[in-house]
Amino acid sequence: MIFSQKYTFYKTGRPQSFEYNNAEKIVSKKWKIEFKYVAFDGNNFALLDSINAINDKTTAKLVAQKGAKWQDEFLMEVNTMLDRTNQIRAKINKEIVTLNNGSEKHIHFEQYCLKNRYKAYVVGQILEKGERHFYILQVYHVNLKKMTFKLKEEKQKPLHFSYPENGILS
Numbered sequence: 001m002i003f004s005q006k007y008t009f010y011k012t013g014r015p016q017s018f019e020y021n022n023a024e025k026i027v028s029k030k031w032k033i034e035f036k037y038v039a040f041d042g043n044n045f046a047l048l049d050s051i052n053a054i055n056d057k058t059t060a061k062l063v064a065q066k067g068a069k070w071q072d073e074f075l076m077e078v079n080t081m082l083d084r085t086n087q088i089r090a091k092i093n094k095e096i097v098t099l100n101n102g103s104e105k106h107i108h109f110e111q112y113c114l115k116n117r118y119k120a121y122v123v124g125q126i127l128e129k130g131e132r133h134f135y136i137l138q139v140y141h142v143n144l145k146k147m148t149f150k151l152k153e154e155k156q157k158p159l160h161f162s163y164p165e166n167g168i169l170s
Contacts, residue, residue: 007033007058010051012040015165018106019089022163023082026111026118031074033062037165084144085109092120092140092149100124100137106168108161109142116145119152123159123168134159134168 015021015037028035040048062070089107096105099122108121122138139153159170 007031007062008036009033009055009058010036010038011165012038012048012051018163018166018168019086020078020082021166022108023085024078026085026109027074027077027081029111030077031066033074084147087147088120088142088144088149091147092122095151096122096138100126105137108163110161116143118142118144120149121159121161126156134170136160 016024024035038047038051040051059071066073085107088109092107093105099105103124105122105124108123109118110121111118118141120140120142121136122140123134124137125132126135136157136159137154138151140149141152142149159168162168162170
């Protein structure tokens, strides 16, 4: 049995926006890239050297596998995905203005079944026993090629995904 190659990169510093991280996760899944976040206090240069060494090895593997311009192609795909998902986010946001008392909401995309088909999960915080917890409030089916969406579910459910770098935990 041959296992597919997985490429791991470590990131430090301030995270990108939730929307960018979501687009990056979608594209990185296709590319078999995983990003992990490491806290760096600005003083532990041995840790930073270690992170850079690991990232350099991963970069060399990707150059050998996908070519010298792999990173340009990857970033172009991420930016295209970000643009498309943000267009759909804007359309969905017009529909959900009053959902969850108008509090802040995030819309997470996951690919399912076919190439351009996604589920869009509307996520918000709900006050429960004095604490705020993240829940899925709605689920939409989205076609990113046609730029259409349709509401499929309105049950409050716990998250099945996390964005620890953006403070969203399941």
